[in-house]
Amino acid sequence: MKKENLTKKESWKGTLMVPVFYVVLIIVWQLVYWVGTSSLGLWKSYAFPSPLMVLESCISLIQKGTLFQALLYSIVRGILGFGLAIVIGFVLGILLSLSEGLHRCLHPFLLGLQTLPSICWVPFAILWFGLDESAIIFVVVMGSAFSIALSVRNGIRNVNPLWIKVARTMGSNQKQLYRKVIVPAAMPAFVEGLRQGWSFAWRALMSGEVMSATVGLGHTLMMGRDLADINQVMLIMIVIVVIGIVIDRFVFRQIEESMLKKRGL
Amino acid sequence: MAKQYDGHGGEVLTSVSLKIEDGEFFSIVGPSGCGKSTLLNLIAGFELPTEGSIFMDGKPVTGPGNDRIMMFQDSALFPWLNVIDNVKFGLDIVGCSKAEQEERAHQYLKLVKLDKFSSYRVHELSGGMKQRAALARALAMDCKVLLMDEPFSALDKQTTNILREELAEICAAARRTIILVTHSVEEALFLSDRVAVIGAGKTGLKKIYSVDMPRPRQIGSEPFLKLRREILDDVRIEVEQSEKGEFD
Numbered sequence: 001m002k003k004e005n006l007t008k009k010e011s012w013k014g015t016l017m018v019p020v021f022y023v024v025l026i027i028v029w030q031l032v033y034w035v036g037t038s039s040l041g042l043w044k045s046y047a048f049p050s051p052l053m054v055l056e057s058c059i060s061l062i063q064k065g066t067l068f069q070a071l072l073y074s075i076v077r078g079i080l081g082f083g084l085a086i087v088i089g090f091v092l093g094i095l096l097s098l099s100e101g102l103h104r105c106l107h108p109f110l111l112g113l114q115t116l117p118s119i120c121w122v123p124f125a126i127l128w129f130g131l132d133e134s135a136i137i138f139v140v141v142m143g144s145a146f147s148i149a150l151s152v153r154n155g156i157r158n159v160n161p162l163w164i165k166v167a168r169t170m171g172s173n174q175k176q177l178y179r180k181v182i183v184p185a186a187m188p189a190f191v192e193g194l195r196q197g198w199s200f201a202w203r204a205l206m207s208g209e210v211m212s213a214t215v216g217l218g219h220t221l222m223m224g225r226d227l228a229d230i231n232q233v234m235l236i237m238i239v240i241v242v243i244g245i246v247i248d249r250f251v252f253r254q255i256e257e258s259m260l261k262k263r264g265l
Numbered sequence: 266m267a268k269q270y271d272g273h274g275g276e277v278l279t280s281v282s283l284k285i286e287d288g289e290f291f292s293i294v295g296p297s298g299c300g301k302s303t304l305l306n307l308i309a310g311f312e313l314p315t316e317g318s319i320f321m322d323g324k325p326v327t328g329p330g331n332d333r334i335m336m337f338q339d340s341a342l343f344p345w346l347n348v349i350d351n352v353k354f355g356l357d358i359v360g361c362s363k364a365e366q367e368e369r370a371h372q373y374l375k376l377v378k379l380d381k382f383s384s385y386r387v388h389e390l391s392g393g394m395k396q397r398a399a400l401a402r403a404l405a406m407d408c409k410v411l412l413m414d415e416p417f418s419a420l421d422k423q424t425t426n427i428l429r430e431e432l433a434e435i436c437a438a439a440r441r442t443i444i445l446v447t448h449s450v451e452e453a454l455f456l457s458d459r460v461a462v463i464g465a466g467k468t469g470l471k472k473i474y475s476v477d478m479p480r481p482r483q484i485g486s487e488p489f490l491k492l493r494r495e496i497l498d499d500v501r502i503e504v505e506q507s508e509k510g511e512f513d
């Protein structure tokens with residue numbers, strides 16, 4: 001009897017707690033909207049979003065096809081920019097791992113670039129590329145490639161030196177050392193670096209789209225502002241967050257967890 | 266042969282002159298920090314001597330090679346591979362065919378009594394099993410010389426005792442030249458044909474004892490205890506001297 005209670009409690013904590021929390025949160029939000037706009041008159045109804053109006057906005061944007069098109073553009077740009085950032089990040093990261101001198105010289109510079117908010121690249125990108133797809137891709141690459149490069153370099157450098165010694169005592173050449181030891185050993189660090197790189201890339205993409213795109217989630221967000229439609233603004237913000245979380249959770253965490261589990265970590 | 270490191274280390278080994286025979290079990294004991302690992306690293310080819318040279322079958326050692334396989338205190342198994350793939354690792358590097366890899370890996374896993382665990386992942390093994398898997402990985406290479414740097418010192422006493430006896434059996438089965446570094450004089454005497462003591466005061470090799478006792482050796486027997494006493498005294502004098510040196 002007691003045991004049953006316990007498992008019930010656990011299943012409540014494990015599966016139901018989180019969804020219930022968000023349902024309650026949304027209900028509270030709706031109540032705050034009602035009380036705050038009509039009863040107390042704290043806000044004008046057009047200045048405060050409500051869950052029901054956001055949902056309405058969502059349905060309307062889906063019906064017009066705007067949401068789907070914006071999503072498609074943003075995701076394709078994200079994949080292109082992030083893909084390019086991965087290539088550049090890995091090449092740079094491998095170079096940095098090969099030369100300690102190069103790493104010492106470039107490390108402060110790369111860290112500096114990393115602290116620069118991506119939106120600061122937008123004026124430069126527009127002057128360089130014009131109001132063009134490549135300007136946005138450029139912003140994405142600048143926002144994420146250096147973080148990937150540093151992760152790749154650290155991943156390679158932090159490979160357990162004993163594993164390298166084992167490979168060398170077995171007579172492996174440089175190519176075998178990389179293929180059979182360094183790459184698999186550094187793989188968890190690579191995935192972690194990509195995960196972090198993706199979050200930078202996604203944020204950079206939104207900066208670029210807000211500033212210069214003619215279609216895409218960032219652009220739809222700005223459209224909401226131009227139409228003074230706070231519910232559309234809220235909706236797009238939520239979509240941006242949800243996509244970021246979904247990709248982190250169901251792509252990167254998934255790979256990471258299955259890999260670490262295999263290694264017993 | 267001598268070895269000198271830059272910086273505080275300075276000269277670690279002065280004039281070590283040593284000849285190890287084919288098929289011999291050779292142990293090195295000495296106080297910690299005296300350069301035992303350095304000597305093994307030199308033989309393995311991870312480091313090069315600052316003076317003199319090391320010869321293997323008449324050819325000078327210029328770098329690591331798979332005729333000399335090194336084992337460490339940590340098993341250093343690869344956690345992304347299962348047990349049998351760890352054993353096949355070196356075989357794949359030297360370019361054995363898949364069938365041969367399979368056969369040799371099974372053969373040596375059987376020798377170290379891990380044949381039932383071939384598909385286990387590294388983290389599912391106990392410390393002793395990990396060291397046995399590392400031994401199988403090394404032996405499978407068909408190396409002439411096996412270099413072991415305190416391979417049992419991270420294990421509990423009981424496991425160590427079991428592994429020592431197994432190592433004695435395995436060595437009888439797979440005749441190799443073995444150079445073992447250990448801090449246990451008992452272990453050295455139990456396993457070796459000869460035991461070398463390295464001095465602490467940067468003196469290099471101090472003395473080499475021959476162990477002429479029939480195998481399997483009885484740890485409690487009269488000659489065993491006598492020789493153990495003798496070597497321990499030797500090592501103790503070394504430790505005292507090195508401590509005095511530090512305070513001077």
Ligand SMILES: Nc1ncnc2c1ncn2[C@@H]1O[C@H](COP(=O)(O)OP(=O)(O)O)[C@@H](O)[C@H]1O
Nearest residue numbers: 270271274277296297298299300301302303304
């Ligand atoms: N790579 C190195 N550079 C400088 N000094 C070293 C290096 N490796 C070892 N030493 C020094 O050489 C001495 C012997 O080390 P080691 O061979 O590891 O001793 P042992 O294995 O006998 O305990 C120590 O004093 C250590 O500080």
Ligand SMILES: [Mg+2]
Nearest residue numbers: 301302303414
């Ligand atoms: Mg040592």
